Amino acid sequence: xxxxxxxxxxxxxxxxxxxxxxxxxxxxxxxxxxxxxxxxxxxxxxxxxxxxxxxxxxxxxxxxxxxxxxxxxxxxxxxxxxxxxxxxxxxxxxxxxxxxxxxxxxxxxxxxxxxxxxxxxxxxxxxxxxxxxxxxxxxxxxxxxxxxxxxxxxxxxxxx
Amino acid sequence: xxxxxxxxxxxxxxxxxxxxxxxxxxxxxxxxxxxxxxxxxxxxxxxxxxxxxxxxxxxxxxxxxxxxxxxxxxxxxxxxxxxxxxxxxxxxxxxxxxxxxxxxxxxxxxxxxxxxxxxxxxxxxxxxxxxxxxxxxxxxxxxxxxxxxxxxxxxxxxxx
DNA sequence: GACAGAACGTCTGTCGCGCAGAACATCTGC
DNA sequence: GCAGATGTTCTGCGCGACAGACGTTCTGTC
Numbered sequence: 001x002x003x004x005x006x007x008x009x010x011x012x013x014x015x016x017x018x019x020x021x022x023x024x025x026x027x028x029x030x031x032x033x034x035x036x037x038x039x040x041x042x043x044x045x046x047x048x049x050x051x052x053x054x055x056x057x058x059x060x061x062x063x064x065x066x067x068x069x070x071x072x073x074x075x076x077x078x079x080x081x082x083x084x085x086x087x088x089x090x091x092x093x094x095x096x097x098x099x100x101x102x103x104x105x106x107x108x109x110x111x112x113x114x115x116x117x118x119x120x121x122x123x124x125x126x127x128x129x130x131x132x133x134x135x136x137x138x139x140x141x142x143x144x145x146x147x148x149x150x151x152x153x154x155x156x157x158x159x160x
Numbered sequence: 161x162x163x164x165x166x167x168x169x170x171x172x173x174x175x176x177x178x179x180x181x182x183x184x185x186x187x188x189x190x191x192x193x194x195x196x197x198x199x200x201x202x203x204x205x206x207x208x209x210x211x212x213x214x215x216x217x218x219x220x221x222x223x224x225x226x227x228x229x230x231x232x233x234x235x236x237x238x239x240x241x242x243x244x245x246x247x248x249x250x251x252x253x254x255x256x257x258x259x260x261x262x263x264x265x266x267x268x269x270x271x272x273x274x275x276x277x278x279x280x281x282x283x284x285x286x287x288x289x290x291x292x293x294x295x296x297x298x299x300x301x302x303x304x305x306x307x308x309x310x311x312x313x314x315x316x317x318x319x320x
Numbered sequence: 321g322a323c324a325g326a327a328c329g330t331c332t333g334t335c336g337c338g339c340a341g342a343a344c345a346t347c348t349g350c
Numbered sequence: 351g352c353a354g355a356t357g358t359t360c361t362g363c364g365c366g367a368c369a370g371a372c373g374t375t376c377t378g379t380c
Contacts, residue, residue, distance in 0.1 A: 002205070002206055003201055003202065003204075003205030003206050004198065004201060004202055004206060004217060004218075005293060005296070005297060006293070007198065007201060008179070008273050008289060008292070009179060009180075009183055009194060009197075009198065009269075009273075010198060010218075010296070011289075011292045011293050011295070011296035012172075012175065012176055012179055012292060012296075013176070013218075013219060014219065014296040014299055014300055015172065015292065015295050015296055015299060016172055016173070016176040017219050018299045019168070019169055019172055020169075023169055034169060037169075038164065038167065038169065038170060041163055041164060041167060042163070042164055044163075045162070045163030045164075046162055046163050046164060050328075050329095051328075051329065052327090052328065052329080057164060058164075058170075058173075059173060059174070059177050060366090060367090061366070061367050061368065062328085062329075062330090063329095063330075063331080063332090063366090063367080063368080063369095064365090064366055064367070065329090066329070066330060066331085067330095086327090086328085086375080086376070087374085087375060087376085088327065088328045088329075088374065088375045088376065089327090089328060089329080089375095090328085090329075109169075113168050113169075116295075116299065117295070118298070119294060119295050119297070119298025119299060119302075120291060120294065120295060120298075124291055124294075127287065127291065128288070128291045128292070128295070129168060129171075131280060131284055131287065131288040131291075132168070132171045132172060132175065132288070133165060133166070133171050134279060134280065134284075135171070135175050135276075135277070135279050135280060135288070136165070136170070136171035136172075136174040136175055137165060137279070138278070138279025138280075139174055139175055139178045139276065139279060140174055142279075210357070210358095211357075211358070212356090212357060212358080220337090220338090221337065221338045221339070222357085222358075222359085223337085223338080223339080223358095223359075223360080223361090224336085224337055224338075225358095226358070226359060226360085246346075246347070246356090246357080247345080247346060247347085248345065248346045248347065248356065248357045248358075249346095249356090249357055249358085250357085250358075321380105322379100322380085323378100323379085323380085324377100324378090324379085324380105325376105325377085325378085325379100326375100326376080326377075326378100327374100327375085327376075327377095328373105328374085328375080328376095329372105329373090329374085329375105330371105330372085330373085330374105331370105331371085331372080331373105332369105332370085332371080332372105333368105333369090333370090333371105334367105334368085334369085334370105335366105335367085335368085335369105336365105336366090336367085336368105337364105337365090337366090337367105338363105338364090338365085338366105339362105339363085339364085339365105340361105340362090340363085341360105341361085341362090341363105342359100342360085342361080342362105343358105343359085343360080343361100344357105344358085344359085344360100345356100345357085345358085345359105346355100346356080346357080346358105347354105347355080347356075347357095348353100348354085348355075348356095349352100349353090349354085349355095350351100350352085350353085350354100
């Protein structure tokens with residue numbers, strides 16, 4: 001309970017797990033749990049240009065996305081529409097019901113987030129979220145699909 | 161690539177996944193990958209008082225810890241010793257070889273961490289890690305085993 | 321226009337891991 | 351001495367990541 005407190009991996013894991021738990025509890029019976037929420041968010045606000053683009057954004061395997069969308073579609077929250085420009089791809093769009101559901105969820109999720117962040121003051125919370133946002137943006141830009149090879153090279157070069 | 165950027169869950173997930181990938185790449189063939197490293201760290205520096213305490217700290221299931229330790233023990237990096245005070249429990253201690261291996265790993269891990277944090281300036285990096293540390297400490301204190309019930313109550317009360 | 325190659329989505333199989341439950345050894349309180 | 355609690359291990363289940371194969375569709379070349 002001492003050395004680990006300083007470990008970046010450990011601290012990040014603790015917070016991440018806490019958020020996932022809180023989020024899953026908050027979304028209740030939404031198909032797909034916390035990932036279902038993210039899919040719904042992306043479908044409503046980001047107009048994902050394809051199913052696989054969505055996978056990449058969310059870090060979800062494409063084979064999982066298939067039945068994740070199946071479940072959400074069965075619940076009438078999103079719909080798969082064939083893309084007019086490329087009939088191989090399917091556009092994922094939220095239904096009216098999905099959008100309505102998302103509004104409710106946003107409220108609940110805000111509380112889940114606040115629950116996890118309750119250890120920080122108001123100002124620190126914003127600072128933290130801001131830094132995290134910048135970090136995620138950077139990570140996502142340089143490495144949308146983290147190439148282990150590059151990392152290994154990088155590390156090997158540094159550590160040798 | 162726009163709305164999600166603001167989602168706390170998404171940003172945290174992106175950074176977490178990136179770190180896990182980088183860490184796994186950095187530890188190479190260490191049994192247990194990034195979790196093996198954390199076990200080794202705890203065993204070396206934290207003197208975990210029992211196997212299950214270790215599970216709780218690391219957020220690992222106890223059934224997984226069993227064969228995680230099996231693998232590390234087979235590699236002569238840690239050892240299970242019967243606790244003198246309670247023969248039900250096993251103390252997890254690092255071997256000399258384990259401690260030596262940990263020193264090498266720390267170097268490599270520092271580079272992996274730097275890789276993930278490379279989007280922030282030196283100062284911001286420290287700020288971020290400091291806030292994260294406080295957050296993890298708080299989360300861990302109030303909710304070592306996150307009780308979904310409490311969270312649900314909390315959220316239900318807040319969102320209604 | 322025909323064809324090779326690539327991309328998208330789906331399906332199958334495998335593996336790691338979290339979770340629930342049971343079994344066993346051991347400890348604690350009565 | 352005995353009932354109940356606790357630590358560890360094992361088994362079975364389900365979810366999800368990953369790799370590979372397949373059908374459909376698009377693109378570039380001849």
